[in-house]
Amino acid sequence: MREQLLKVKTQAGEALAAVLNSQDLEAVRIKYLGKKGELTALLKQMGTLSAEERPAMGQLANEVRTQIESMLSQRLKALKESDTAAKLEKERLDVTVPGKKHSLGSKHPLTIVLEEVEEIFMGLGFSIAEGPEVELDYYNFEALNIPKNHPARDTQDTFYISENTLLRTQTSPVQIRVMETQKPPIRVIAPGRVYRSDAVDATHSPLFHQIEGLVVDKGITMGHLKGCLEAFAKRLYGEDTRIRLRPHHFPFTEPSCEIDVSCFRCHGSGCPMCKGEGWIEILGGGMVHPKVLKTGGIDPEVYSGFAFGVGLERLTMFRFNIDDLRLFFENDLRFLTQF
């Protein structure tokens, strides 16, 4: 009996080792442990044993059953693992193959930079004003201290619609429109399209964008102009950016200045981008001329203000290293989708 039991155990072990799939495993289980299995058959012979032998044999038979069961479950586990491994191997994909295309559209580069500028100024408490592109001569020139025959009109070759209407040559007319409708404190930027009769080439376009800024309040000084534009330059080009003001002339600001930022590529040491100067001109501005405040209906003895203007194309060309203005208005997708 003992030999038989041990033989069953050995045979079951060998059979399990040969098993390759779960069906075969089940067959082995039935063969040895099933109701009609070999171990059950042996146990049925237990009755033929003497009363002394019976407990020992009973214990051995249980041990054999437990051992076969444990071998079974180990084998089952091993089989499952190899099945899974085989499945995974079969499902292997080349992950370097590109994914399905779902192209998002691309924002126009001018919009990207405009939104950046808007964010910065909104953070400084500016809201965004708008004005018409077809504008009265009055707002574009007269009210800005540029009377008829003023030499400054020469440098801004104007598209006229009639004697008194034109395509605005600058966003500055929005200054007057804001002053006419809003009481100080005023803190606005006015982005938009402007027009000058320049033939198209890499650096000229009859249509381009400016962003005008206007601040009017009691006690505004040129120090505020400097502080505000330095904050703008630092947020746009990084904390180590410095600004430099050079006196200039605009009819509607006094004092006037052009504003350079330290070159964002070489940080002031001189490189091809800044033509070796270490500075790049990006803004024009100044204190709003008291005459202009007065024209806008604001008492220059009580209030003062500063104004500035930025060329959006110029900022964008610097930002993305674009060397040809024409690309902005051609709308070639090979250009647009780079941003």
Next chain:
Amino acid sequence: MKLSKKWLKNYFDFEMSDKEFADAMTLSGSKVEALAYEGEGLKNIVVGEIIDIKKHENADKLSVCKVNVGDGEIAVVTGAQNIKAGDFVPVAKDGATVHGGKQIIKGELRGVLSEGMLCSLAELGLTVNDFPYAIEDGIFILGDDCEKVPGKDIREAIGLNDLTVEFEITSNRPDCLSVIGLAREAAGSFGKKFTDPEHKEFETVKSLENLLDVEIHDSSKCYRYVGAVVKDVKIGPSPRWMRERLRASGVRPINNIVDITNYVMLELGQPMHAFDIRYLKGNKVNVRRAVAGETIVTLDGLERMLNPDMLVIADAETPVAVAGVMGGEYSGVMDDTETVVFESACFNGASVRSTAKELGMRTESSARFEKELDPNGCLKSMAFALELVEKLGAGKVIEQVVDCKAFDEVKRTLEFDWEWINGFIGIDLSREEQMNILENIGFIFEGDKVIIPSFRKDIEHKADLAEEIARFYGYENIPNVALTGVADGKLSEKQAYEKLISNTLLSLGYSEIQTYSFINEKAYDKIGLEDNSKLRNCVRLLNPLSEDTAVMRTTPLPSMLDALTLNFSRRNLIAKLFELATVYKPTNEPLPFESQKVILAGYGAENDFWAVKGDVEELLKKVGIMDFRFETTEDLPYLHPGRAAKIMAYGNTLGFFGEIHPSVQERYDIGMRITLAQLDFNSLIGIKNLKRNYSPLPKFPAIERDLALVCDKKLAVQTIKDLITTAAGELLEKLELFDIYEGAQIAQDKKSVAFNLVFRSHIRTLNDKDADSAMQSIIETLKTKDISLRD
């Protein structure tokens, strides 16, 4: 304005480096554009003395010179004919660089060693205007006005060693278009007081009997005319120092008289002119408007047609100069001129400006006059010119000058509100410090008032004084101050909505474009607009650059089609583009109505009619247009009549959608079908609803039914949907089309349309009966419209 450093030194001698000088000038408002050194490209060229000249043994046309170059003698082979022993000439030694970059290296010429090259004027970058005694096609033989020291650097020896500082002068500062003006600015920049040069005083008279009579006929265009006469003129070259300074200032030396007029203009900023008295008929100067039909041949040899808006200088009969712009060809100074009339006048800026513009000639003179010069400067400038005549021995000066004045000499003053200036700029200077700055540049104080120098026409307001203080104190020294106070920076509703539309279109795969606001009017034909279309009524430019940018667009369609054409022609096989485009509609007011259109379009794989329609539907939902419909239309000439829809919501037309008409597509030369939609921004924002309220998730199950119908081929699905929705009652939660079929088993003029219907109640579980009765009423309603169940 090109400034000679040598010239500036007469009035302001700077000790710092050229770069430091330039930076300081830039930061005080006179922007330095460039520093140009004369003779910069020349290297190793010295004065040589020709010791002797021998014939070249192997070449008839060459000779061999022994030349003393200071540190020894060298042999130079030359083909030049104009030299002789004893001449001093420029010698390019071994390793030299001449003008234009050519290098000179010693070598054998026909078997004889040549250790250098003798130079002509051109090889030094000069012309005979710079050295009138030299010849153009020979060696430059140094005259007595050069330092004849063998071995001396040629640039030093002939004065080709100036620095030209090129300034950008703003239009409000014509006084800075002069050496004096820039010297004054330089003094101010370095905290020094500028002193004006003194000039001899001449007696002024109304006319010089039998010699010169001046009359100003239009005092609105001419404020002053000063005339003087110089007799016994000997026309000849001006001295080297004068030629040198003119050259460094970018002006070509001509002869002593002409050079004097240019010299005075450059030094004092006052344009001058010189006439030969022989050509002033009647010895008369009439400053008058041109008469219609009059012409003049100007110095540049062109005949100019004049008109009565133009001011001329005329003699007793005809114009001899266009006032302030250019002299006449026949009245100028010539080699045999014996008596000269000098003119130092002041003309109205706007008049000179428009005359110069109309005649298409902008001169050094007109560029100054058009910015409004100071009539007070005329007499001083004349005095300076006459001083120069005497200094150069160019003629005999008549000691009385004619002075015709047509302006009021007013002393212009301003209150000196120094505390306001401190507050305006944000600085804290004392009264004295501010006064000091202003006095340095010519302002004079009289109690509480400051007298404005007459040449500073730009100073009119205390803010202008503030600028003078600020720029000489230094913009960089003004402390930066942060803006304080409460200010709410946010987008307006309109701006936020624009961003919502753009961002939605970007996520639907459309790329943003930016197109010109002006178009070619022919585009309206190209998109097939009817002749009487309202869109043809547009704002026109009076002076467009070309036809392509002649009218302000009333529709964004042509711009979009142009962008698509460009992309197609550049072989971009797929395109999805959008623009928020402004359009301009004429009104009865002076200004047109400007509004925005949202236009989106696509071509290429996967961008067919249905795909773009799906995008439009998604866009509308996302931007808060809750209930929109597409209605068949055949009214839009640019769209395919069978593939066009109006987009409607709450009875308003929002825009249109459809495929571009094949003829339009052909005219734009795009080889693919284009589907496109246009929406009116104001209509969208007017009806948008972006408020959202949570509705509870359904608690009760739904019942689904499918409905397959057969109807007339031309019947719109929207019509069937409307019928079903009305008939179904409120239990219908969702109605979706899932199939349209035409073909076998369906009659020729019919189509099969299948819908999926979902019924649900929010208060109870529906049973089959509920659905059945709803379906029954739907079917009956449809039957009345000849829509039957599909067998």
